[in-house]
Structures are given as C-alpha cells and as structure tokens.
Amino acid sequence: MTENTTLVGSKVSGRRRRPKAFDGVRICADMGCETRLSRYNRNGTCYMHSPIVFPRVRGRDVPVIDV
Numbered sequence: 686m687t688e689n690t691t692l693v694g695s696k697v698s699g700r701r702r703r704p705k706a707f708d709g710v711r712i713c714a715d716m717g718c719e720t721r722l723s724r725y726n727r728n729g730t731c732y733m734h735s736p737i738v739f740p741r742v743r744g745r746d747v748p749v750i751d752v
C-alpha cells in the first residue's frame with residue numbers, strides 16, 4: 686500500500702473583494718471648481734487641487750546646510 690501524497694488544489698472560494706469606490710457623483714471641494722471626482726478618488730478635491738505628494742523612493746533626505 687502506497688501513501689497518497691498527491692497534493693490536490695482547491696478552487697479559490699469566497700467572494701472577491703471589490704475595489705473601494707464611492708457611490709454617487711462628488712465634486713471637488715475647492716471653491717469654484719466643479720470637477721467631478723473619480724469614484725476611486727479618496728480625496729475631497731480633484732487632482733488639480735490635491736496637495737502634491739512626492740513619494741521618496743530611496744535614499745534619505747539630505748539636510749540643507751546654510752552657509
């Protein structure tokens with residue numbers, strides 16, 4: 686008698702997670718701006734009025750030395 690060591694996979698079950706989305710039409714929070722926001726935009730403002738964030742990829746911040 687041989688031991689059955691065959692690994693049997695199973696289908697991925699369960700519900701798939703939906704991407705986080707906001708329902709309805711939202712408009713930029715900036716005064717006078719009527720840009721419709723994407724459903725996936727987590728900010729309250731459009732891209733034009735969102736603060737720009739530059740992600741630091743690598744390295745460290747070099748301190749600025751005043752001469």
Ligand SMILES: [Zn+2]
Nearest residue numbers: 713718731734
């Ligand atoms: Zn805007």
